[in-house]
Amino acid sequence: MKRMLIFGGAAMLTALALGNVSSVMAGSSQKSGAMSVASRLELVDQYCAYCHDEDVKDGDFAFADIDLAHPERNAEQVEKVILKLRTGMMPPVGMPRPDHESLMALASALETDIDRVAAASPNPGRPALYRLNRTEYRNAIRDLLALDIDVESLLPADNITRGFDNMSEALTVTPTLMEAYVRTAGKIGRLALGDQGMASIQETYRVSKNRSQTRHVEGTPFGTRGGIALVHNFPADAEYIFRLALVFTRNTFLFGSTLAGQQIEVAVNGERVALFDIDPLMPLDKNDLRTPPIKVVQVRKRFRHLLFRKAQDRSVTLSVGRNVAWAIVSPARFLA
Numbered sequence: 001m002k003r004m005l006i007f008g009g010a011a012m013l014t015a016l017a018l019g020n021v022s023s024v025m026a027g028s029s030q031k032s033g034a035m036s037v038a039s040r041l042e043l044v045d046q047y048c049a050y051c052h053d054e055d056v057k058d059g060d061f062a063f064a065d066i067d068l069a070h071p072e073r074n075a076e077q078v079e080k081v082i083l084k085l086r087t088g089m090m091p092p093v094g095m096p097r098p099d100h101e102s103l104m105a106l107a108s109a110l111e112t113d114i115d116r117v118a119a120a121s122p123n124p125g126r127p128a129l130y131r132l133n134r135t136e137y138r139n140a141i142r143d144l145l146a147l148d149i150d151v152e153s154l155l156p157a158d159n160i161t162r163g164f165d166n167m168s169e170a171l172t173v174t175p176t177l178m179e180a181y182v183r184t185a186g187k188i189g190r191l192a193l194g195d196q197g198m199a200s201i202q203e204t205y206r207v208s209k210n211r212s213q214t215r216h217v218e219g220t221p222f223g224t225r226g227g228i229a230l231v232h233n234f235p236a237d238a239e240y241i242f243r244l245a246l247v248f249t250r251n252t253f254l255f256g257s258t259l260a261g262q263q264i265e266v267a268v269n270g271e272r273v274a275l276f277d278i279d280p281l282m283p284l285d286k287n288d289l290r291t292p293p294i295k296v297v298q299v300r301k302r303f304r305h306l307l308f309r310k311a312q313d314r315s316v317t318l319s320v321g322r323n324v325a326w327a328i329v330s331p332a333r334f335l336a
Helices: 002-033 037-047 071-086 100-120 134-145 175-193
Strands: 203-206 228-233 238-246 262-268 271-277 294-296 300-310 324-334
Touching: 037 100, 071 100, 134 175, 203 228, 238 262, 238 271
Parallel strands: none
Antiparallel strands: 203 324, 228 300, 238 294, 238 324, 262 271, 262 300
């Protein structure tokens, strides 16, 4: 029982001691944060005004230019003063200095006034005006017009600063860049609205010879292998012709000519629009597969083409790869 009382007494004494320390610290903090304006002026006049008055103005700074009673009115300059006080840079070495507690009390008082006003009326400032980079421009066009454009082929590459390409200091605007954006905007406008009077154009998509045609390609139907899947922006409701070409060896033989019964499918939005039988003995001068005019009545569709199938059972074959060279999409006739 006595031991418990002793422990209890020790705990009480410790609590009282901690309470006293906390009270002293709180009092010290309150005292430093509540330094009167008269005390601030007195300290500045005694230790700072010698070098920073209106006549000398050392470092192009004078305390006459700021209001110590309202430091938030000159927050940028006062922040520099606080930094120099905190780091012991001012007053400089060799000049009269107050005690460390007085310097910290002045810095704390100035900080407290600035923070209090900032908390009452936050003002993060306005963001710097800058142009969109290519990725942001592409996303904006997609959200506004539902068009997925290839910005890499339309706009020059963005500058990079500190590893980022979306900083205002890097996204400058030059006359050449402005011309590129104007040309791109015109092309996007024609794609979005359509123009029946526009001239017929061709778009060519090439498949790398190093890309294997023996595996399923993402975006193509199951049961197929090889080919290509992409999104093409059809500029208007019209009839389009799809042209396909295959790869030939240096000896002018069709690559994969030892296999028979192969087919190539052309599909738009998942719907088959053409199916070609591949002649393994096809001569080089016949390497031009064309679909009949195919009606496309939506401005933007996803089309898949060059899908290799087995004519009989659609099973995947493994040795006809790399024989897709290119495909051309061109309008044959615009629809009224």
